[in-house]
Amino acid sequence: MALTKRIFSDTVRAETARRGETLLQRFGSQFALDAVAWLVAVFAAALLAYDFQVQRMPLLALLFVSAIAMLAQLIIGGAFSLYRGQFTYGSFDEVRALLLAVCAVAVVVGVPVIVWGNNVHLARSTMFLALPFAFVLMGSARYIKRLYVEAKSRPGDGAAPTLIFGAGYLGRSLVQRMLTDRYSPYLPVGMIDDDPRASHRQVRGVRVLGRLRDLPAVADTTGARVIVVAIARVDAALLRQVQDIAEESGLQVKVLPTLEEVLMGHAGLSDVRDISIEDLIGRQPVDTDVAAIASYLTGKRVLVTGAGGSIGSELCRQIVRFGPSELIMLDRDETNLQSVQLAVDGHGLLDTKDVVLADIRDREALVDIFRRRRPEVVFHAAALKHLPMLEQYPEEAWKTNVLGTRNVLHAAGEVGVSTFVNISTDKAANPTSVLGHSKRVAEKLTAGAADASSARYLSVRFGNVIGSRGSMLPTFAALIEAGGPVTVTHPEVTRYFMTIPEACQLVVQAGGIGEPGEVLILDMGEPVAILDIARRMIAHSGKDIEIRFTGLRPGEKLHEDLVGLGETDQRPRHPKISHTRIVPLAPEHLDHEDWLQRLRTNGAHTAVIGVVPERRSSR
Structure with a gap:
């Protein structure tokens, strides 16, 4: 999580520098919205406290308390990195930090109001009534901003309509990444999953549309041209099945990089690639704690x-x-x-x-x-x-x-x-x-x-x-490159x-x-x-290449x-x-x-x- 935050923060800073802006310039509008949220929240709380009798409300005291709340929000919000570009807009991490910051502001400003509020005819409950209003307003502003940013980041018209096979965590994350990358060559239009429990799942409007056996019909309905297999450590037999069905439907099959490739920095989770023959004949690796x-x-x-x-x-x-x-x-x-x-x-x-x-x-x-x-x-x-x-x-x-x-x-x-x-x-x-x-x-x-x-x-x-x-694989590849024929010893020969x-x-x-x-x-x-x-x-x-059977060689099983x-x-x-x-x-x-x-x-x-x-x- 810390690594993700750091990467996002570095990305935001780099993007801000590219625009020739400072973080204050870029996120000043966000603080301004938070400041307005406190102003609206304090006056809404006062309306409740005074039974909507505006003439009884101490306007100057409310304005003073609102100003103090705004200043506290700037200081405490800054301490929680709300105005440093550390969080993804509207993410759970940002909402958690926002809630802590708003609660802290309510306490810092609310305690003096409780002690001295009656001296200026200000209801002692004002700040604590204002807390939920402020949190909802700030959270809503961030969510709306997130929708706006993601709409701008949606892949362009040239992106290929894409189906995602696997509606688990990996598949849902992939859908979200594709929908928020304007340069993505893939636009998710649906998900495929054989688990009956996944039949009603959806991510940002991208729904599970059927099982693997339904792939031809789903591809025809959605106009999909690509299917990405988003299953961690997928079995080769399943990959072969997916490829066979996809070829009948005219779909290109793509796969995700392995976790090892991601951790070594050779690829990212959103870097899909063409399926290889190694994927189709490999196996699921054995889980053993090699380091120990x-x-x-x-x-x-x-x-x-x-x-x-x-x-x-x-x-x-x-x-x-x-x-x-x-x-x-x-x-x-x-x-x-x-x-x-x-x-x-x-x-x-x-x-x-x-x-x-x-x-x-x-x-x-x-x-x-x-x-x-x-x-x-x-x-x-x-x-x-x-x-x-x-x-x-x-x-x-x-x-x-x-x-x-x-x-x-x-x-x-x-x-x-x-x-x-x-x-x-x-x-x-x-x-x-x-x-x-x-x-x-x-x-x-x-x-x-x-x-x-x-x-x-x-x-x-x-x-x-x-x-x-x-x-065998390099040999077959060389024979295919040379135009064939590809020689196989026996039509029924198998190997591990x-x-x-x-x-x-x-x-x-x-x-x-x-x-x-x-x-x-x-x-x-x-x-x-x-x-x-x-x-x-x-x-x-x-290529159109002949397969020629040569017969088992001496000693060969x-x-x-x-x-x-x-x-x-x-x-x-x-x-x-x-x-x-x-x-x-x-x-x-x-x-x-x-x-x-x-x-x-x-x-x-x-x-x-x-x-x-x-x-x-x-x-």
Whole structure:
């Protein structure tokens, strides 16, 4: 509230300066109306006190008391910021301040009248009878002024007739903002809401005109050209439904920025934007108090492998907010390191100790780095992740995803790392690909390290990340830009999706709520049909582009799993985060030749884990 008042006050001062006025010039008329209100109120109170017998009223005394009340109103009203442009005209804040000011004036002037009023034949009740008159007159003047200002601020004739989907607090606030912004490109003409309790709501004459199913009829009746979804954290499935119905009605769909964007200053609540494909396939984020959970990072030395990648760089941005004593960003790509340093430190000089150029395949280099830097918390994000590429080159998956993970775990064990979070994938659940098998082994190695050290070594498993390099959305966008065709493997293929910030949020949470040897899995809602995404992206582009089906690639599933066969789905800490355990694997039990032989013999899509029979270590 204080921030809102300050912003409004600053806006008023800036507008006043733009006009070449002083605050006294601009709000002098407001005080003049308040002064007249006291004059009228005092004489109206006297009429009541003297039973409308004007000849009995002490006119000079009444004029003197009115003048004193006016002076007190100026001083006390100024103290309550009534004449400084701090309040929105006619707002509840201004009415509350006005009531306090009027009561204070009535007391300050009324007490002397009670004591000495009879000496000048003035009724002692005059000021207290005048109080409600003055308050009503001043409040009415402000309300009329507010109506006048808002009428002048109403969007012009060029504003698009707009429907608001959602008649809750957010929707009502949006209607009010649009109606009081003369430069708004949107003029609200009605609201839509599926809640029966909202059927009779209205804001400044803008009423709820029906439910979502009534949208075509409402759009036809009102002439609306745009619909704005004003529902906080709206579910992607509902957005898809709104878009489908809106397209039939010829309506453009707009959405509001997220609360995070508003708080970070990237957008305001009235800054609507076009709906994006990310909105249509995203999910409602998991509510968790990350700041409380992530206290294990504060004051600690934190190392991130693969820091220059999509996940690693966002992870670094989130970690730095929790005040680690040192953030060590490790990657084998110097260009990626420069990008993440720009994002985290605001420069890309590459001459500071926070960036480390190293390959997780180099065991000796890792041990040397860990011994010199002594990290206490490690997030292991470095990996090869492209499924079809690893199907062609399975040995590369072994070197990076398996041996690289083993090397990082070994280096962490050498220096007594207390928390180790291995970033895995949903393809490790019931794996059918080289990628899935290699990441499954990495999970098992992490659990084995937890067994050996009793430290908090765990893995985090999630699905496809929206917008990561090489992921589906940028690929589809490039194909559409090139004129197509857009290639989809199978008409029924589905995938789980989440945003990069949410994926990294889960990783940070895992270090705080996971137990040694666990795998944490985010409930990712319902899987999304890839064909539906392709069609929506093509429709959004306005181009006529062919969709071509190429068939599932070796090792690729039609539908992904999050929890593997035989794994538990316990949720002891949060209803949306599953905790499961897998069989741990000691590094000495890895067998490279056996793993490759199994892949050659059976094919990656039918191979079992390429290690010797697993042995469960004792706890």
